[in-house]
Amino acid sequence: MQYLNEIKSKQITVLGLGVTGLGIVRFLLSQGFTPKVVDSRANPPGIDWLKEHAPMLNTHFGNLDDAALSSSDIIIVSPGLSLKIPAIAHAINSGVEVIGDVELFARINTKPVVAVTGSNGKSTVVTLAYEVLKEAGYKVALGGNIGTAVLDLLSDDFDVYVLELSSFQLDTTTSLKPISATVLNVSEDHLDRYDSYQAYIDSKLSIYNSAELIVVNTDDIQTYPINSGVTPQVSFGAQHGDYHLAPHNGETHFIVKGEAFLAVSTLAVVGKHNYLNALAVMALLSPFEVNKKQYKNALSQFNGLAHRCQFVAEQNGVKYFNDSKATNVGATIAAIDSLASDGENLIVIAGGDSKGADLNALKPYIKQHVKALICFGKDANELAAITNKSYLTNNMEEAVTLAKVLSRNGNIVLLAPACASIDMYNNYMQRGEHFVECVMAEQL
Known part of the structure; x- marks a missing residue:
């Protein structure tokens, strides 16, 4: 102090x-x-x-x-x-x-910090990292852009802090020196706040400035530091990197520096994006003492976070997923990619305030995997214009009702808005809860 x-x-x-x-x-x-x-x-x-x-x-x-x-x-x-x-x-x-408050925290704190930013997946990664460290016996605090404000964490004596940091928080932070830091991924977001997409990327990358260990995503070159310098780096990715996915004994495994570590089935939640999140956690926590059994226990008990590709129900052979936290295009692409099969099996509900983002990046994913795109909200017309598979509705009730009409056995209905919720809801949580209510209402 x-x-x-x-x-x-x-x-x-x-x-x-x-x-x-x-x-x-x-x-x-x-x-x-x-x-x-x-x-x-x-x-x-x-x-x-x-x-x-x-x-x-x-x-x-x-x-x-x-x-x-x-x-x-x-x-x-x-x-x-x-x-x-x-x-x-x-x-x-x-x-x-x-x-900002994170900068004040950084000037006071003397304990190790694991710092995470990115356009998507931040909350899941920091929460899983928190659970793994706790399982390994560390007294760990979780906060920042999730849960507890960072200054409130200083009231107790922790071994390590795991912080989720937004670009807005990083804009006013210069003294943070994480033991490990990552930019999980970058996609267009908050362009109503930044002068350019590059300015947004630069804000994210500033998390690396004084980090002891930089963790990059081999699937997204935008997560690499502009000037690598002498700071040690490790990487994660779907097929490449120090931490990646590969078949082993007939089942996909998490591969850690060339060795099969654990089967992906160890993780209680499914989907490629969740597997990548787990790999990011393993890379971030490499400076800490965590053994395979501790990882296995933590991963097998982690059921994901609400409103993040959360399974809602199965009705008439149709599965419903709530990913209201997908408030930008990149998050929606990740959700589609994670739940898609070989055919056009998805009915996606999207819309809201796009915050000036380019929605065209969704096109190839909709073309390959989406049966219908149901749009509502402030930028519904702009979203609907990117595909001839689109339908316009006025609100969530109409969107879910139409999804139930269009869906068939084996389909998946996914709320992944690609937009902020502020045009119609107080926050993404309220939007997700409304989706769940509509899904669970009397079936057609």
Whole structure:
């Protein structure tokens, strides 16, 4: 906590009072700081907690131009706020240091960190890594862009931290020094926030800057660091890499540095994307002491995460999967690729807010594996235009009803929206839950 002593006299502003912002405020208060709290909303979430627990704090709720941000020494900004917002950009140009909660964590923490980013699969990988380390006897913490805010993790003494990090969090992080780090994959996302696709990729790749071990995906060259330098690298991939998949004794196995390690059937969840996630975990955890039995126990008990290619039900020979977390094109491609058979066996429900992404990358996968593409939401017309197999509907109820009409024995109905949910739902979880409700409603 030496860094905290160094900034005791600094004027600190917490910008953004969502879940992250409130966590920052609580942490600073616990360390004896009295930060200023600023939010552009007149009545932000968390304001009632502030009024009850910290009424003494100086606050500004409303137009950021009137918040005097440039009078701060340090601004700790929530990841949902772009650094290009004029008031924030002006503060930066005035010499104010703008960081995120992950950066503050990095300046304080002294324990090993496993850091994971990527367009898809982050939550699954960090959760599985957490379970494996726990099975191996480590006292491990899981947080960041999943579950617990990173600063809340400092209240206990852990052996290792496993962090899921978004590009937004990485944009305000420079001091993190992971023991291992990976960019799992990269596909177009958040182009409404970045100037270009390359800017988004560069944000992801910054996770490697001070990592001791870099883990790359041989199936996605965009996950490779721009300047490899002398940092050790290991790789994972479907067919190539230090960690890959290959047949052994008549069954597909996880291959670890040339040796058959465990059969993929050890993993409780199925699908190629899940096997790749497990390989990524093995590569990331190579600096730790984990034996085959511990891996076997953890993998066999891991049932996946809700809304991530989650099996919902089988009705009249048709299986239904909820992948509402597929909020970008790459995630939808991964879901289709994982569940597809040789023919056109999938009925895909998609749509929402595409965030400016190029949807055409879906075309070859729809052509080869998809029987029907059912679209709804803000960018439904744009999505439907990429194939002559498309159908337009007004909402989830209509989409699921149509899917039940079109499906036949042996088909799979997959919710994999390729879009954000914000046009119609509070979040992807609510969207996935609504899909499940519609599937489980009275059958046709």
